[in-house]
Structure formats: C-alpha cells, structure tokens
Amino acid sequence: MMKKNCIVMMVLVLAFAFLPGCSKKDTEAPVTTGPVSGGVLVIGRGSDSIGLDPAHEDDGESFKVCDSIYDMLVQYKEASTEVEPGLAESWEQSQDGLIWTFHLRKDVKFHDGTDFNADAVLFSLRRQFDPNHPFHNVGGPYKYWVALGMNNIIQDIRKIDDFTVEIELTEPYAPFLSVLAILPFAIVSPTAVEKWGEDYSAHPVGTGPFKLEQWSRGDRIVLAANKDYWGGAPYLDRLMFRSIPENATRLLELESGGIHIMDDPNFEDLARIRNSDKLDLLEELGMNVAYVAMNTEKKPFDNRLVRQAINHAVNKRAIFEQLYESEGQIAKLPIPPNMFGYNDAIQDYEYSPEKARELLTQAGFPNGFETTITAMTGARPYMPDPTKVAEMLKADLMAVGIRANIETYEWSTYLSRVENGEHTIALLGWIGDYGDPDNFLTILLSSSGAQKPHASNIAFYRRPEVDQMLQDGVHATERAAREALYQKVLGIIHEDAPWVPLAHTNQLKPIRKEVHGHKLHPTSKQDYRKTWIK
Amino acid sequence: MFSYTLRRFASMLPALLGVSLLVFLMIHLAPGDPARLLLGKRATPELVTKIRTDLGLDKPIYVQYVLYLKRIVLHGDLGTSTHSRRKITTELGERFPATLELTFAAMILAIVGGILLGVLAATHRGRALDFLGMFSSLAGVSMPIFWLGLVLILIFAYGLGLFPVSGRLSPQYDISLEKLTDIAFLNNFYTLRTVATGNWTAFWDYLRHLVLPAVTLATVPLAVIARITRSSMLEVLHQDYIRTAQAKGLSRRKVVFKHALKNSLIPVVTVIGLEFGYLLGGAVLTETVFAWPGVGRWIVEAVSKRDFPVIQGGVLFIATLFMLVNLLVDMLYTYLDPRIRLG
Numbered sequence: 001m002m003k004k005n006c007i008v009m010m011v012l013v014l015a016f017a018f019l020p021g022c023s024k025k026d027t028e029a030p031v032t033t034g035p036v037s038g039g040v041l042v043i044g045r046g047s048d049s050i051g052l053d054p055a056h057e058d059d060g061e062s063f064k065v066c067d068s069i070y071d072m073l074v075q076y077k078e079a080s081t082e083v084e085p086g087l088a089e090s091w092e093q094s095q096d097g098l099i100w101t102f103h104l105r106k107d108v109k110f111h112d113g114t115d116f117n118a119d120a121v122l123f124s125l126r127r128q129f130d131p132n133h134p135f136h137n138v139g140g141p142y143k144y145w146v147a148l149g150m151n152n153i154i155q156d157i158r159k160i161d162d163f164t165v166e167i168e169l170t171e172p173y174a175p176f177l178s179v180l181a182i183l184p185f186a187i188v189s190p191t192a193v194e195k196w197g198e199d200y201s202a203h204p205v206g207t208g209p210f211k212l213e214q215w216s217r218g219d220r221i222v223l224a225a226n227k228d229y230w231g232g233a234p235y236l237d238r239l240m241f242r243s244i245p246e247n248a249t250r251l252l253e254l255e256s257g258g259i260h261i262m263d264d265p266n267f268e269d270l271a272r273i274r275n276s277d278k279l280d281l282l283e284e285l286g287m288n289v290a291y292v293a294m295n296t297e298k299k300p301f302d303n304r305l306v307r308q309a310i311n312h313a314v315n316k317r318a319i320f321e322q323l324y325e326s327e328g329q330i331a332k333l334p335i336p337p338n339m340f341g342y343n344d345a346i347q348d349y350e351y352s353p354e355k356a357r358e359l360l361t362q363a364g365f366p367n368g369f370e371t372t373i374t375a376m377t378g379a380r381p382y383m384p385d386p387t388k389v390a391e392m393l394k395a396d397l398m399a400v401g402i403r404a405n406i407e408t409y410e411w412s413t414y415l416s417r418v419e420n421g422e423h424t425i426a427l428l429g430w431i432g433d434y435g436d437p438d439n440f441l442t443i444l445l446s447s448s449g450a451q452k453p454h455a456s457n458i459a460f461y462r463r464p465e466v467d468q469m470l471q472d473g474v475h476a477t478e479r480a481a482r483e484a485l486y487q488k489v490l491g492i493i494h495e496d497a498p499w500v501p502l503a504h505t506n507q508l509k510p511i512r513k514e515v516h517g518h519k520l521h522p523t524s525k526q527d528y529r530k531t532w533i534k
Numbered sequence: 535m536f537s538y539t540l541r542r543f544a545s546m547l548p549a550l551l552g553v554s555l556l557v558f559l560m561i562h563l564a565p566g567d568p569a570r571l572l573l574g575k576r577a578t579p580e581l582v583t584k585i586r587t588d589l590g591l592d593k594p595i596y597v598q599y600v601l602y603l604k605r606i607v608l609h610g611d612l613g614t615s616t617h618s619r620r621k622i623t624t625e626l627g628e629r630f631p632a633t634l635e636l637t638f639a640a641m642i643l644a645i646v647g648g649i650l651l652g653v654l655a656a657t658h659r660g661r662a663l664d665f666l667g668m669f670s671s672l673a674g675v676s677m678p679i680f681w682l683g684l685v686l687i688l689i690f691a692y693g694l695g696l697f698p699v700s701g702r703l704s705p706q707y708d709i710s711l712e713k714l715t716d717i718a719f720l721n722n723f724y725t726l727r728t729v730a731t732g733n734w735t736a737f738w739d740y741l742r743h744l745v746l747p748a749v750t751l752a753t754v755p756l757a758v759i760a761r762i763t764r765s766s767m768l769e770v771l772h773q774d775y776i777r778t779a780q781a782k783g784l785s786r787r788k789v790v791f792k793h794a795l796k797n798s799l800i801p802v803v804t805v806i807g808l809e810f811g812y813l814l815g816g817a818v819l820t821e822t823v824f825a826w827p828g829v830g831r832w833i834v835e836a837v838s839k840r841d842f843p844v845i846q847g848g849v850l851f852i853a854t855l856f857m858l859v860n861l862l863v864d865m866l867y868t869y870l871d872p873r874i875r876l877g
Contacts, residue, residue: 040706249824412567
C-alpha cells in the first residue's frame with residue numbers, strides 16, 4: 001500500500017511538473033439561485049454492489065444503492081438518528097410497551113405499479129420472521145435479522161386492516177423504532193419477489209425515490225427518478241453508481257468532471273481536495289469507534305490497574321494525528337459523541353507514562369511484563385493502518401516497561417482468533433447499525449457478547465452490574481431514563497478500562513462544487529432526494 | 535490435421551484436470567473461512583454452521599472436489615457465486631466481453647507496433663533506430679503497468695482532456711444505448727452493440743475509452759514482440775535466399791516484408807499466442823486503474839472475498855482459453871511454414 005501510494009505521489013509530482021496550471025481551467029461558479037431539476041449524478045465508489053435485496057445484504061456497497069430504492073416504515077431525520085414517519089404516517093405503542101401499531105400511508109405505489117399496503121409490510125417482515133413463509137428460504141440467509149436476534153424480540157406481526165399493521169414484541173424493546181429504520185426492514189414489492197425468486201436481488205422493486213434502470217456488473221448501476229415518489233419527486237433525473245476500484249483514478253475522475261461525488265478518498269489527498277477550486281469536501285462524524293481491547297480473561301489484564309495503566313501509556317493523540325491525519329475525533333468512550341447517552345463529563349485518561357508506571361507498580365509489575373499485540377493486516381474503515389497502530393502501541397508500551405510482540409493475521413483468520421479469545425491485546429472497531437447506544441454497548445461490552453467462539457465483546461469484559469443496566473436500558477421506554485442509564489454505564493466502563501478507545505472516524509466525501517443540497521447522514525445512509533446539479 | 539486437433543483437445547483434458555485440482559487445493563488450503571467472510575462480523579454461530587453446510591464446506595475436501603468435477607462434467611455447471619448467488623457462467627458472460635475487447639485492441643496495437651519496431655530495428659542494425667527501438671522496448675517490458683496507466687491518465691485524460699479517465703462509456707451513452715438482445719453476453723460487446731444499432735457517436739465514445747487502457751496493456755507484449763521480431767529477422771536476413779533475392783534486384787521493401795518477414799514470423803507467432811493468452815487471463819492492473827469491468831478484476835475481487843466458486847470457475851475458464859489459443863497458434867504454423875507438419 002505504502003509502495004503504491006509512493007508511486008501515486010511520484011506520478012502526481014511528475015504530472016504537475018509537466019502540466020502547470022492544468023487543474024485550474026474551470027471558471028468561478030456563478031451565484032446560486034435555487035434547486036434545478038434534471039441531470040445525472042455520477043457517484044464513484046470502490047466496488048460494485050453484491051445484491052439489492054435489503055433483507056439479504058450486509059455490505060456497504062449494496063446498502064448505498066438500496067438506500068435510494070427502498071423505504072422503511074420509519075426513517076431517520078435529516079442529519080440525525082431520531083426517527084420520523086416513513087411509510088407509516090403514525091404509530092402508537094401499547095401501555096405495556098409490547099404492541100406497536102403502525103398506520104400506513106395510503107398514497108404509495110411500488111416501482112412496479114403495485115400497491116403498497118399492509119400485505120406488503122407483512123410479506124417483507126414475515127419472510128424473515130416466519131420459517132414457514134414460502135420465501136423464507138429464498139435468496140440466502142437474512143443476516144441482519146438473525147444477527148439482531150429479531151425472532152427473540154418479535155412475538156408476532158399482524159395485519160389489522162389494509163393500512164394498519166401490528167407488531168407484538170416479546171418484551172419491551174426501546175431501540176425498536178431505530179431498528180425499523182434500517183434497510184433490512186425495508187418494504188419490498190411482494191409481486192416482484194414472487195416473480196423473480198432467487199434472482200430478486202438483481203431486480204429490486206421498492207417504493208423509494210429512485211428505481212433500478214440498469215445494472216452492468218462490475219461497472220455501474222443506473223437508477224432513474226421515481227417521479228411519483230410519495231415524498232415528492234427528486235430533483236435529479238438519474239443516479240449512476242460507477243465502480244472505480246483505484247482511489248487515484250477515482251480522484252482524477254472527480255477532478256476532471258467524470259463523476260460528481262467520490263467515496264473513500266486517501267487521507268494524503270485531502271489537502272489537495274480542500275485546496276481545489278472545483279471540489280468541496282463534505283465531512284460528518286461517522287457512527288463508529290476504533291479501539292484496543294485487552295482480554296480481561298488473561299493475566300495480567302484481569303487487573304484493572306494494569307488496564308488503566310495502559311490507558312495512560314498510549315499516546316492517542318500521536319496515533320490520531322499520524323495515522324488518522326486528524327480526521328475525526330479522538331475517542332474517550334466506546335460510543336461516538338453524536339449518539340444519545342454519550343457522557344461528555346467523563347475525563348479521558350491523560351497520556352502520562354509516569355502515571356502508567358505508577359499504576360503498574362501498584363499492580364505488582366514494577367518491571368513491566370511481556371505481552372502480544374494482535375492486529376489485522378488490511379485497512380478497515382475505522383482504522384486506516386492497523387499494523388502501524390500496533391507498532392505505535394508497542395513503542396508506547398515499551399516506554400512504560402511493557403515488552404510487546406506484534407502478531408498480524410489476514411482479516412477472516414484474525415476475526416476467528418479474537419472472537420475465540422486467543423489474543424491478549426487486539427485491535428478492532430465497530431460501525432453502528434442503528435442510532436442507539438444499545439447497538440454498541442450490549443454487543444461490544446456485555447456478557448451476552450462474550451460467547452466464544454463468536455464473541456463480539458473481545459475484551460471478554462463481564463460485569464453483572466453493567467449487564468443489568470444495559471438490559472434495563474433496552475426495556476426502559478422513557479428516553480431521559482435511558483440516557484441517564486447509558487451515561488452511568490459509560491462511567492463504570494471507563495473506570496474498568498477494558499479498552500483503550502482510539503478514534504471515531506469521519507465520513508469524508510469529496511464532491512464537485514456544482515452539486516448542491518447533498519448532506520451526509522450519521523448512519524451513512526445515502527440520501528439523494530434533495531441533491532441537485534447546477 | 536483433424537486427428538491432430540482431436541488429439542490436442544484430448545490432451546487438454548488432463549491438463550485442465552490438473553489446473554482444477556491445483557486451484558481447488560490452493561484456495562481450500564489458504565487461510566480464511568468463506569462462510570465467515572460471507573457473513574462478516576455479524577455472524578452468529580448457527581448461521582456460520584448453516585452456511586458451511588449450504589456451501590458444502592463441511593464435507594471432506596476430496597468429496598468437495600469430486601462433487602465439483604461431477605457438476606462441471608455432467609451439467610457444464612461452474613457453480614454459483616457464494617456472494618452474489620448468481621451463476622458463474624452468467625457472471626463470466628457479463629465480464630468476458632469487456633476483457634476480450636480490451637485484449638483485442640491491445641493485441642492489435644502490440645502486433646502492428648511490435649513487428650514494425652522489430653523490423654525497423656533489424657534492418658537498421660547497430661544504428662540509432664535500432665538502439666532507440668530496443669531501448670523503448672526494454673522500457674516497455676520493465677515499466678510498471680500501474681504507474682504507466684496513471685501517467686497516461688494524468689497526461690492524456692486529466693491534463694490534455696483528449697480521452698476519458700476511466701470506464702467503458704460516458705454516462706450519456708450508457709443510458710441511451712439500445713440493447714442488442716436480451717443476452718447479456720452479446721450486449722456487453724460494446725463494439726458490436728454500438729455498430730449494430732448504428733449508434734456511431736456511442737461507438738466513437740467507446741473507442742475513446744478504449745485507447746488508454748489498450749495502450750497501457752499493449753506495452754509489454756509490444757516490447758516482447760519487437761525484440762523477438764528483431765532477433766528472428768536478423769537471423770533470416772543472413773540467409774542465402776535473402777541474398778539471392780537482393781541479387782535478383784528485388785526492392786528492399788519486397789525483400790524485407792515478403793521474403794524475410796514471413797519466414798521470421800514463426801517465433802513471433804508463438805510469442806503473440808502466449809501474450810494473447812496472458813492478456814485474456816485478465817489484465818488485473820490495467821482493469822483496476824481504468825475501472826474496466828473485466829474478468830481479471832472479477833477474479834481478484836473474488837479472491838479477497840474467498841468466493842471459491844468464482845475463483846475456481848474463473849481460473850478454469852482462463853486456463854481453457856489459454857490452451858485453445860495455443861492450439862490455434864500451433865495450427866497457424868502450418869500456414870506460415872508449409873514444411874511444418876502437425877501430427
């Protein structure tokens with residue numbers, strides 16, 4: 001990767017030496033008037049979607065396209081993780097918190113012209129919920145539904161009348177609406193699923209602002225505007241998602257106007273993008289966290305003092321500045337600051353090798369100890385260079401007398417090892433699915449997540465008090481009560497220090513200046529309804 | 535000739551069997567569980583087990599191999615991608631036309647350019663032209679494709695704006711292009727499709743998209759062909775019959791192109807065949823730099839996702855092609871030199 005970057009840099013240096021001024025040929029943009037209808041917005045991204053059936057997919061590239069094709073019963077508000085009405089115009093919850101009744105919009109049609117109604121909602125959810133549904137075994141596993149344990153949360157899904165649906169839960173579940181707002185809960189056209197069966201993921205039909213027009217595999221997906229969209233027709237005529245695997249090519253396409261928006265810019269190109277008179281850089285804090293987990297089942301990390309010492313020993317700012325190029329935020333807690341329940345009153349462990357040594361002495365390790373840092377080989381969205389992070393950690397630990405070896409593994413082997421608790425110190429991260437702290441804390445730091453060989457809590461941090469509070473957080477219906485609970489839980493976790501939280505990364509989106517009205521969403525949902533091109 | 539061809543076909547079978555076994559073993563012994571990679575971090579143990587069973591990964595490896603062979607031989611079925619759940623043959627049909635068109639364009643450039651350069655160098659042996667030709671072909675062989683591709687984009691696409699940066703068609707043509715048939719394989723031959731529908735502006739746009747990747751891809755074969763042509767020509771130019779032809783007073787052009795070139799083409803054709811085979815295998819780097827949706831990128835992406843059926847099917851397909859191209863080259867020999875008898 002490093003070598004490749006060097007080559008790209010060399011090429012750029014050469015080009016700019018030979019072609020002075022070639023990047024500055026565009027003139028100043030005229031003064032903005034108002035939104036203009038029409039045009040094709042071209043989005044350049046790293047690879048193609050795998051499939052477009054939202055219940056089956058779990059990869060970002062598929063979701064990016066599904067975001068425009070489908071709607072859910074409820075949706076996230078603009079730039080917020082709060083929910084607002086979607087295909088359901090209103091809803092109510094029973095006193096005991098178990099029964100949710102959704103009143104559906106009556107003016108909605110699917111892209112194939114069929115009606116959206118209670119039957120469609122039942123079909124979309126029951127095919128995932130009911131093992132006896134005729135389409136339960138069509139199209140592969142329902143990964144999200146299974147992973148979120150929806151069959152333990154939902155008791156039944158019923159039709160009351162053509163435009164009213166009732167969902168009964170097994171017990172009160174506070175994040176329910178947030179969960180319903182994510183893509184696996186999108187409403188699909190039953191007629192289309194019945195028609196295409198296994199091949200539905202190549203012929204998606206939803207109610208969203210855009211509909212599939214063309215899919216040339218490995219190359220591009222074209223969506224055409226749904227002029228009858230219930231939320232008002234989008235400004236754009238079409239969206240085109242082009243797969244351009246090489247970052248340098250993607251940026252050159254953007255600069256020369258071949259595409260309007262690009263995904264995943266290289267950190268080292270950001271200055272060039274910011275300085276460009278043709279480009280803007282959209283930034284929004286992502287719903288993610290990168291962390292160093294200490295395996296609390298293994299000595300000496302079962303000792304809280306040792307874990308606190310390591311929190312003092314790690315120079316997070318240096319890692320953040322050097323490896324994250326200061327894009328995003330240094331993390332002090334396991335959830336990002338844009339999520340409710342975040343406790344900003346908690347002070348992060350200050351970087352202090354002296355304090356670290358003191359704590360190590362108190363813990364009975366005045367001369368430090370030997371340990372191993374396990375890291376994955378390739379970049380992850382929350383960690384641009386895990387091996388370098390491991391090297392910097394190693395140096396920080398060495399400074400307080402802890403002698404660490406580094407072990408690296410390819411991603412899938414790495415996951416199997418850390419999820420089976422075969423590590424002492426390991427690097428990992430999490431990208432939230434829905435805007436609720438439960439989606440981070442229960443998965444990453446509760447006993448229920450610490451089940452080998454598929455643990456998601458790879459610190460194997462178990463504290464009954466925390467488990468109980470997290471359960472209460474899920475069952476409580478009052479938002480203020482939940483917020484207080486999560487703030488308290490975060491305090492306990494901070495004290496126990498099973499992790500060194502490292503960073504929350506930004507979503508970065510270079511975009512051409514002629515594109516307007518495009519906003520990034522904390523959940524990474526891609527919304528082109530209000531986007532227009534001048 | 536017929537029996538020779540038949541025998542060659544028969545001899546391909548054990549070779550293909552070997553290739554399939556090798557690929558099968560390699561991907562199954564490499565680290566990384568496809569079920570885990572398919573399900574990602576949200577996998578539950580039950581789902582991982584279910585997927586492993588669905589994919590047949592719970593069976594002993596030799597059983598998996600036999601089942602795989604049985605499916606190919608009995609049903610001509612290369613399997614289904616574990617990720618997209620689509621037939622390998624369908625996906626291959628969508629990707630291969632892009633690779634084939636790019637390969638053809640690159641090979642035309644490489645053959646014409648390489649032979650010309652080789653002939654010029656040979657006929658000007660020891661002089662500046664020879665030195666220049668051989669120096670540039672050495673540069674061609676040693677230039678990193680990835681770097682060259684980016685430089686070409688920077689200068690000719692980004693800088694001078696002569697060509698598009700990447701992709702196969704500009705958005706406006708992409709959308710308006712009529713379908714030729716409902717068969718994706720045929721539709722994806724954009725040359726055919728644009729010409730058959732008489733859409734000449736789209737055809738022109740496609741050619742413009744083809745230039746930079748084709749030039750990038752052509753550099754290595756062009757250089758190799760030039761060097762082989764030169765040395766082969768030099769050998770032939772010293773033969774008695776060339777001296778005779780010259781003595782007869784034939785024009786130099788006639789001597790070089792009619793008498794010498796044809797006879798020095800045998801090793802050149804071998805090299806062309808080999809290079810053509812290599813390029814068909816997917817020019818991964820060129821396809822990546824120019825966002826060209828071909829077979830090479832498809833297989834490399836499958837490797838990173840451990841999409842076993844795609845890797846197996848893709849490699850087997852390429853191996854078959856490679857062997858077919860070589861067979862074709864051997865048959866060409868008899869045309870070039872009637873003294874060669876196949877059999």
